[in-house]
Amino acid sequence: MRRPRRRGRGLLAGTMTWSLVVVPILVFLASRSYGTPWVAVFVCLACLSGAMSLAIGDSWVYAYSAGRAPRDPSTAPWLTAAALLFTAPGLAPWAFHELAGQPTQVRVIEVEPAVDSQGEDTGLTHYRIADAATERDLGRMWFGPRTRVPVGAVISVSVIPDGWSPPVATERLKDADAFVTTFAVLVTVHVLACAVTAAAWPRKPQS
Incomplete structure (x- = not known):
């Protein structure tokens, strides 16, 4: 009866580490990725997050339909991470310029x-x-x-001090409010998805 709990805790720990440690670092690095092959790296990682969400969701749907496990919202952080990583190269630099330019x-x-x-x-x-x-x-x-x-x-x-994002013409920043707002919304939704997942995670071993 302890193995499911261990697996559940391990999955939760992995999800939270990816979502709240790895993803923010990658988004931060995305601010430097204009015009470089690194954009492809972020797209691949976004696809990986989406694939993980589908794989976990499919296994839980099967377990739920068989009466062996309750439904769980743990796929949400992978989905929101995918959205954040996919859009980070295009949106993150504008947010950095808004904050520290x-x-x-x-x-x-x-x-x-x-x-x-x-x-x-x-x-x-x-x-x-x-x-x-x-x-x-x-x-x-x-x-x-x-x-x-x-x-x-x-x-x-x-x-941006220390060159963490390529310079942008000042006149371009006036039209970037929508990009900054979209980025802020994605970050907020991702953090909330992680919080809901941690709060709703089963506290008892699955039967």
Whole structure:
């Protein structure tokens, strides 16, 4: 009678560790993943979370239908983790800039028009920028001004201390409220899902 309890506690511990330790670290790292292969890593991990949810849910549905186990909400953290990981590369950086971004005047030192598979200009531009006052290289900027600016131009951007997220043109931040709100909602739902799962976990061994 103790083995089910041990398995249940082990599953709960694994779920909470993944949800409240691993996922926040991955979301934090997602803020640096613009334009890199790391985006694919987050998509794969999101798929893994979804697969775990389906696998656990299927086993519990089978056990419940056979009268051997009660239904349990323990699949919820895996589902919300999947949603959070899937959207993190696109949403997390905007939230970081909202919380810790510092307006900085920078000088454009390199302009690289983005092209499609046929080599045609897409209208998007990638920039390399440097602090206008100190000339410190701030790296690449994927979301620059809406109108393409030339090398040597001085523009205002949002910079995260220690470079934890690529710089973003200040004018772009005005349209990012929906992204920040969506990210905050996903984080809140994920934490609540973990809290409900921990509170509703069976306290007695399953019969």
